[in-house]
Amino acid sequence: MNRGELYYRVLGLPPDATAAQVKQAYRCLAKQWHPDRFSTDPGQQQTAASRFQEINAAYEWIKAQGNAPPTPEPAPTRSTKVSSQPIDPNFYYDLAMAAIQKGEDEGAIAHLTQAIHLNPDDQRAYQCRAFLNEKLGFQNRAMADFRRAAELKAAQADQAPSEPSPPSTNPSLLWQARPPFTTPEPIMALALDPTGQALAGGLSGGEVWVWNAATGSREQTLRGHRRDVVQVAWHPQGEILASFSSDGTVKLWQMTKGELLTTIQAHEQPLLSGTFSQDGAYFVTGSRDRTVKIWQTQPPRLLKTLKGYGADVSAIAPCATAALFASGGLEPHIRLRDYAHGKIKRSIKSNGGVLNLEFSRNGQYLAAGGYNTIAQVWNLARDQPPLTLVGHSLRITTLAFSPDNLHLATGGWDKTIMIWNIATGKAIATLTGHHDTISGLVFNPQGDQLYSSSWDRTIRCWQRQS
Incomplete structure (x- = not known):
């Protein structure tokens, strides 16, 4: 017009x-x-x-x-x-x-x-x-x-034209939940170490708990943050854990002894997101102040402050196969940047405010979920519209790709977890059992276990049945 x-x-x-x-x-x-x-x-x-x-x-x-x-x-x-x-x-x-x-x-x-x-x-x-x-x-x-x-x-x-109906077996029954781990406070974030043996959870009171993933026994309690721990991330070598808090600080922990290495006042306003680079040389923070900061890990120092975001930066995800990270938030634009200079390598427009971003392990796919209840998956190797996953009734708060890059798990405010086939865009399982918002999802390295955390103060392990 x-x-x-x-x-x-x-x-x-x-x-x-x-x-x-x-x-x-x-x-x-x-x-x-x-x-x-x-x-x-x-x-x-x-x-x-x-x-x-x-x-x-x-x-x-x-x-x-x-x-x-x-x-x-x-x-x-x-x-x-x-x-x-x-x-x-x-x-x-x-x-x-x-x-x-x-x-x-x-x-x-x-x-x-x-x-x-x-x-x-x-x-x-x-x-x-x-x-x-x-x-x-x-x-x-x-x-x-x-x-x-x-x-x-x-x-x-x-x-749309319907496809032949699958067998009547309920695929959700192929995932069985073990007894949950419990905490005294809502769990805000979840991360599994590279070996799949240690599970870290960020709590609303500012603590980080570390469990033995196999037994569910708590092995370490890391204290020091004054407010919610909104994100936890393991260094790729597994010896350092980063905790990101809404008090604006990042803490780096030496996990062999459970000792605090350093505290960084990263932003004056609350942190909303954070992650390590694929090689651990950098870590990145996103904040309510509408900036992204790139930091050198050892010794910790600020390298770049990236401005130009139109809203809170609530999601940051590293690419496992390239020196790139994706950042997004309460605006429709997702930016793919490099670590060295912070330059935008690609910009993607989503269908709403973003709360979570996740790359597949092979770097081919990027998934986004957020306020509009619809997850989107882009095949970065092809110039085509994103796959749209419709199933949740409330906002999507967390995402996790399976190690084989074939499936995506999504969780949200509706207290449910859905597992999707990336090839077909169809939900193959819906997992229920949590009683509050799903705050974290992570597959084990073999892909036969899915860990989920929730504001209901529990962590569940879902075991895929053969």
Whole structure:
């Protein structure tokens, strides 16, 4: 749509509208959206001001083209009828996109709401409005919109030509849970050491617990953080564990003796994500301050501070086969960067705010999950749309690829774990048993065990049956 068509649609008119119709439409809409009418509701007043500005801009542009008279005309007769409420939802969706480009998020939400009113099945409008609500801090509204968008996506998938039904055996029964490990506090993060023998969990009170993965016995307790431990990561050689906390610090622990090596005040605002590079030479942090920092591991020192993110950086993932990491957050853009310079090597647009990123072990796939309840998987070797995995009813908080790169496990606020076949995009198992948000997932090196952590203060080991 060109600028002229958009401006006429702002006034609810076709491009061949007469000067009298333009004038009348402008008067009606300007009166309807004048900010003074909403003086008792500051939020609505801001939305009205944005709409009023668009109406004025459209009218002035049309006048400048000579399609409307520069001087007042006699009052229109009663027989003149102008539609100021177009019935096409695309009209309001286009207005929302224009408002977003100008940074007018609340005005965009108002336009999307009207689009949804005209077409209750407009998935893209729900998706976009959910992202904007999340960005503005309206969590409940965002969750409702993301849920509705997921329902519409699932409904579309159901309408697609069906494939032959698989055997009636329930694949979820092939994964059996062992008795859980328990903690006195919610578990916020989970990591398995490279040998598959030691399991580290970050707790909400600031401690890190380390268990024997085989027996479930606690072997170490690492103390020192003042707030939640939001991420834990093992050095590739397995001798160092990094803990990342919402107190803004990173602690590096020597795990042979369980001793603290160093504490780094990485960010002034809470840390949300962190990881080691594939060779352990670097570690990376992401924060609520909308920056990513690249650090040298030994001796620890800051190398780069990367700005330009439009929202909290809640997810960072290392690529196991290249000196690259992926970063993302509460905006749709995922950036793949190198460690040496922090330069963007590739940018990917997701379908909503990102809470978690994960590379497959062979580096071929990148998965993202977040607020919109839909996981996406990109085949980085091919230029094609991402695989879309629809099944969760609430936001996705954690991801894990199997060692053979064939399956992806996802967990979320709906207290369930789903295991997906990457080749088909179909869920092959749904695991239930946790009673709160799933906060961490990790496969053992053989791929026959999946560990899950939860805010319900437990860690479960799911054993795949032969």
